Amino acid sequence: LQVPIVRIPVDGNNNIWVIFQPLVWAVLDRCVPVQWSSYPDFVRFSHRNWHFLEKSRPNARFGPVWVLVSPTGMSLHVAEPSAILEIFSRWKDFVRPNHKYIGLDDWPRHRRAIAAPFSEGLMKQVWDETLRQTLRMTHDWTAKYQAKIPSLERELRALTFNVLAATAFQESHDSKDSTLIPENGEAITDTYRDTLHIVLENAILLMLIPYRRLSGALVPNGLAKIGHAAALFKSILMKMATEETAAIDRDDEAPDGLLTPLVRALESHSVRHGQSDDFSRKGKRAGLSADEILGNIFAINFAGHDTILIALHFSLTLLAANPDVQEWMREEIITVFEGSGDDEWAYSAFTKLNRCHAVFLETLRLFAPITGVPKMSTKRAVNLQVGDQAVPIPPGIEVFPILLGIQTDAQYWGAEPYEWRPSRWIPRPGAVGEEELLVPLKGTFFPWSDGPQNCVGKKFSEVEGVAVLARLFHHHELRLERDDRETDHDAKARAVGCVNDVNNNLLLRMNRPEQLKLQCIKLEGIS
Numbered sequence: 001l002q003v004p005i006v007r008i009p010v011d012g013n014n015n016i017w018v019i020f021q022p023l024v025w026a027v028l029d030r031c032v033p034v035q036w037s038s039y040p041d042f043v044r045f046s047h048r049n050w051h052f053l054e055k056s057r058p059n060a061r062f063g064p065v066w067v068l069v070s071p072t073g074m075s076l077h078v079a080e081p082s083a084i085l086e087i088f089s090r091w092k093d094f095v096r097p098n099h100k101y102i103g104l105d106d107w108p109r110h111r112r113a114i115a116a117p118f119s120e121g122l123m124k125q126v127w128d129e130t131l132r133q134t135l136r137m138t139h140d141w142t143a144k145y146q147a148k149i150p151s152l153e154r155e156l157r158a159l160t161f162n163v164l165a166a167t168a169f170q171e172s173h174d175s176k177d178s179t180l181i182p183e184n185g186e187a188i189t190d191t192y193r194d195t196l197h198i199v200l201e202n203a204i205l206l207m208l209i210p211y212r213r214l215s216g217a218l219v220p221n222g223l224a225k226i227g228h229a230a231a232l233f234k235s236i237l238m239k240m241a242t243e244e245t246a247a248i249d250r251d252d253e254a255p256d257g258l259l260t261p262l263v264r265a266l267e268s269h270s271v272r273h274g275q276s277d278d279f280s281r282k283g284k285r286a287g288l289s290a291d292e293i294l295g296n297i298f299a300i301n302f303a304g305h306d307t308i309l310i311a312l313h314f315s316l317t318l319l320a321a322n323p324d325v326q327e328w329m330r331e332e333i334i335t336v337f338e339g340s341g342d343d344e345w346a347y348s349a350f351t352k353l354n355r356c357h358a359v360f361l362e363t364l365r366l367f368a369p370i371t372g373v374p375k376m377s378t379k380r381a382v383n384l385q386v387g388d389q390a391v392p393i394p395p396g397i398e399v400f401p402i403l404l405g406i407q408t409d410a411q412y413w414g415a416e417p418y419e420w421r422p423s424r425w426i427p428r429p430g431a432v433g434e435e436e437l438l439v440p441l442k443g444t445f446f447p448w449s450d451g452p453q454n455c456v457g458k459k460f461s462e463v464e465g466v467a468v469l470a471r472l473f474h475h476h477e478l479r480l481e482r483d484d485r486e487t488d489h490d491a492k493a494r495a496v497g498c499v500n501d502v503n504n505n506l507l508l509r510m511n512r513p514e515q516l517k518l519q520c521i522k523l524e525g526i527s
């Protein structure tokens with residue numbers, strides 16, 4: 001069996017290389033004026049972000065399966081839809097590399113608990129809250145900032161945070177940057193929101209240092225504040241859990257927020273005995289311990305904040321550079337909401353907004369915030385069927401469904417697959433209201449991963465993304481601010497350059513978004 005091999009001198013994720021490589025690429029960029037594709041493979045595939053830079057080219061060169069070998073290990077790259085589906089569905093054979101933290105047998109229990117809040121009831125809350133927040137944001141842009149958006153990223157960060165925090169308890173918040181920890185007696189939702197803000201801003205630090213160590217006389221004030229917020233965050237959840245248990249005992253029918261089903265899953269034993277953890281119990285367990293729930297809430301907030309923020313940041317920037325796409329979307333938005341007042345946009349409209357959905361999906365096709373979902377082969381993996389060959393898989397190697405490679409392959413995406421063109425998601429263009437959204441061939445589009453371990457927030461992010469686009473572009477348009485003597489064409493080229501100048505430090509982000517300034521103009525005469 002012949003599987004093509006690409007050898008590299010250093011793994012792209014090697015710690016020292018991660019620190020130094022931005023400098024090396026900057027020097028190469030300046031001093032060696034050649035195209036990226038002219039570098040030899042050992043240079044190109046050592047780049048941390050080669051998935052984005054190479055797109056589908058490795059599929060054409062090496063075929064549906066090939067190996068990247070570095071001095072520290074090898075990873076198998078797979079670019080064949082049915083083999084990719086097999087990897088995702090055989091989740092016990094091809095495990096998440098971090099699976100050692102949750103035992104495989106314990107995984108379904110965790111999954112049930114973490115997926116429980118994502119009901120249709122929650123989606124309706126996401127829809128309503130996102131519309132409200134977007135209305136507030138556009139009002140700020142036009143009234144307070146006189147059309148000039150100071151920082152699109154900061155504005156979207158506030159919006160996505162507010163949606164996440166508000167849906168936690170079915171409440172709504174408008175404030176943008178309150179990070180104060182309120183005194184005793186403050187409403188629990190406000191304290192939750194403020195502590196969550198601090199916890200999320202410092203997520204990486206809190207992953208590295210347990211919050212209990214961030215207290216004491218020797219800890220600097222800034223760090224102590226973070227430790228205090230994390231401890232407070234946990235105590236709020238414990239208080240909520242006690243209240244929830246009491247509500248269940250009283251048979252209350254309060255509507256669910258994002259957190260309610262999670263705390264409800266807390267083992268009643270821990271709540272009733274005021275314990276914050278319950279690792280001592282033996283045997284099969286149905287519920288989760290307080291620490292496990294805290295971990296899940298953290299995971300949801302961590303996984304669900306920057307991802308959607310990034311998807312919207314790319315979408316709005318690309319739309320500002322493509323006024324024709326804004327116009328195409330607006331035609332549909334106006335038709336769908338004809339006769340509905342601004343506060344009467346029902347959640348049922350979500351499935352009718354195919355063009356807004358198309359814009360969001362097309363952005364995720366080319367600019368997936370998580371560019372790869374690597375898996376690790378276990379002893380059970382043995383073989384992987386790729387086309388007509390059974391590829392033997394040694395245990396303990398990384399197996400990579402090549403996400404951006406497949407999502408930009410002309411075989412599956414038609415002409416000019418590297419172009420951002422949302423209309424490719426509407427295969428049979430027609431009268432507004434009669435069009436349908438493309439259902440991609442299985443295994444060719446998986447920004448949320450796929451199979452039993454996929455993203456639980458997939459629909460949450462689609463509802464939020466579509467709601468932002470519909471609300472914003474109904475009455476407004478986004479424009480690129482042009483430099484002196486710059487034509488529309490030049491400005492568009494600059495914007496396209498900016499969205500393609502990205503790094504992949506955990507997530508895919510623009511390097512220099514501040515180089516683009518956007519304006520939001522209210523359109524007159526649209527009812």
Ligand code: HEM
Pocket residue numbers: 096111114299300301303304305307308311368369370373447448449450453454455456457458460461
């Ligand atoms: C465009 C936005 C989003 C993208 C592209 C995205 C993508 C992903 C991906 C690739 C995974 C990894 C799956 C795997 O390991 O195979 C994941 C997991 C996860 N995502 Fe998302 N996500 C998005 C939005 C959200 C939102 C809005 C939430 C919650 C509100 C969320 C919550 C989660 C959680 C909790 C997990 C872990 C699931 C588990 O452990 O079973 N995500 N996401």
